[in-house]
Amino acid sequence: MGELFAVFLRGINVGGVRIAMKDLQQVLAAAGFAEVRTLLASGNVVLAADADAETVKARVESVLRERFGYDAWVIVKTAPQVHAIIAGYPFGTTPGLHAYAVLTTEAGTVDDVVDALEPSPTERWQAAGDVLYWEVPKGSSLDTNLSKRLAKAKYKPLVTTRNLNTMEKVAAALG
Template sequence: MENYAVFLRGINVGGINIKMADLKSALKDQPFSQVKTLLASGNVVLQSGLTPAKVKSGFEKCLRDSFGYDAWVVVLTAGRVGELVAACPYPADDKSTHSYVTLASDAAMLDELVEAGHALDSVELTRLGPEALAWLAPAGGTLDSPFSKLTAKARYKAGTTTRNLRTLIKVKDAATSL
């Protein structure tokens, strides 16, 4: 059995509202155990004997069937989440900036985001691996930051999702303690 972190894209924003209790209930018939939801923003930790790709496809199908929307998730092992958190050069807490990590299920899509991000003079980016990119946004201005607007484009919807570094740390802690 492997410990996994599953990051859902776009729930509890933009009209797709899913209660975490309903999500957990929908997953009960899946080949997952120790399912825990975190922070009502689409973070799930679980155990499974499936590969990451099978967890992803099963999870997405369950969401589509149970909640009727085009669901996309990024699945990482607990160990990989820990590696990404450790590799992030930015602080988890800072009064002037917030640290974010954009996670991708498609490395080519993340490559494209990195290239587009480097064209923006106002963003600091650090590639953490094939599936993750760390970046900074001004405190209080995240949604207005040029890179945040870039990541929100429909082009990236199916393959990426972004989390605050503090959230990623909480998910790592929960996933490793299953």
């Protein structure tokens, strides 16, 4: 069976790249991954593999590029890592505010993203290794200093953002 992993795809079903979750599940299962499940329509996958996270990342990206013809970038986390990300959220949950985890490929990416960047008056963030926790009022997620920095082309292969509710659903699927 192998170890369970959460695979977070970046940039699908929010821009020009459209992938049906049923197709995504079938392609990954055909590539040899086990227990493949998709969650929501925003590129969240739980799967089992007899490999480490870096190997899973490389294999998934290769399969997606070949089958769907786009520059696929994913971030892979183990079940304990996903649970730790949720437990580490530092701001609590407040009505009217989005609670996000910006997942990155490495801690250096988080440092680069926030380097010399001042938060907008309505947002706050906190770095935690390769995760950047972010809180912002609902409806303003695309208008803040951090969101504008994250939208830069150089970060496309390095980051993806999920709200805490999505992370909790992924954690539940991981067990």
